[in-house]
Amino acid sequence: MNAIKQIRRNDQPIYLDYQATTPMDPRVLEAMLPYFTYKFGNPHSRSHSYGWEAEEGVEKARGQVAKLIGADEKEVIFTSGATESNNLAIRGVAEFYKDRKNHIVTTVTEHKCVLDTCRHLQEQGFEVTYLPVQKNGLIDLDALRAAITDKTVVVSVMAVNNEIGVIQPLAEIGKICREKKAFFHTDAAQAVGKIPLDVEAMNIDLMSISGHKIYGPKGIGALYVRRKPRVRLVPLIVGGGQERGFRSGTLPTPLCVGLGEAAEICLKEMDGEARRLKKLQDRMLKGLNDKLTDIIVNGDLEHRIPGNLNISFAYVEGESLMMGIKGLSVSSGSACTSASLEPSYVLRALGVEEEMAHTSLRIGLGRFTTEQEVDTAVDELVRHVNKLRAMSPLWEMAQEGIDLKSIEWAAH
């Protein structure tokens, strides 16, 4: 059942930014539609069938999400997305246990919403250890072990990085956290539905999930909160006490149903889809390597989801490349695309030099990416990289054998 081969209109560029967001699977939309119209009831209404019907939809979805990560459905609470889930997990746990523990361990390559939550807690007096990553983007387990103290309340390490797609050793991290009696939270927004996850086998206590990264709707996510041994949280949003009191507010039934359906499709198709994407990833990389020199893949290639490539095209600035490849929608680690004028902090954390970070593109492949699209993308990338290298003074110098590091550049 993969009747849908293409979701874009023919006048749209080829979408290769699946880590930013994913198109909603039409099967997900179909499951959601009744809950916008005749099954519109408030899932918390207990006195009539409208409510019961909506509740049934929500609870089925909760079960579908739970099954994808090997959890019990009672351990899944719905949120507005992974950002809220990350906020709730880290702040909630830190605040609840603050009388006994005051230390948090995380990594330098986390998503901004984790880093910002940690900064916020630092301002309130918590201590935070930001673990560095190795050249391949993975954390050093010995460094993690050394960082955890008896004051550590939670260790927050992302499952899959959003820029470079590398997979952290979750089972090993979980084991260390359990031994050291610290909770293990993982931001799994980029991992769920793409790699097998099992909260039991991996000793995960809290896991953040996003709807729109797994072909579900935007505006919905989930947080897995372990019940045995119980993890307690102070809620961010209070009110009617929905979602075990962790997250008040009427649930958006259609969005919950969409997330559930998206989760079920991912579980069912994960193996085949992972193999298909691996082939596409290999095809793209081979195509580029056959026709271009001086390209570097950032982050570990082996411990990586197949739907991600992050490549530095040396001597070509990322934004100018994106301007050229008009038929492709990708994103760049270059400063020029952001307001901050700083190149990607993730790439810098890997030890990628600034000049190489400026030349990087993130290419995301996903459920609706075809072989033909990959071939078109390779052709377009090769053409524009060659064109831009022909006008790059750095490329010219490199060809003349000049060591670019020997030049005293006037920084501005």
Added chain:
Amino acid sequence: MSYSEKLIDHYENPRNIGSLDKSSEDVGTGLVGAPACGDVMKLQIKVGADGLIEDAKFKTFGCGSAIASSSLVTEWVKGKTIDEAETIKNTDIAKHLALPPVKIHCSVLAEDAIKAAIADYRAKIAKKTEETQVTNKDAAE
């Protein structure tokens, strides 16, 4: 980010890409920016016997705005004296290409590049004049 038609035209059809012989006496070379900052411009001018800039070439590593800014100045300096070329302001470049505020630094870099090329040319002339004087002096003695 949306760019002006003029900017896109210069990015897609850059004028005067290439290199001149940097060791030549009538060529001034300016190399400004830094790879770590994400933009490097190399701008060269060739000055004729009549004192007019008869050719200009550039190569740029940088975003579309940087490429367009350097392409534009190579067009502007041609046919000008070096004194005239020196008066080109970054604000003129930014205005012509309708650069968004975050890209103003690209026009600043282009102005720096032309100034650096002129300075290099002047330094060559000064050195040549000095050498000639020394030679003349030697001859007189």
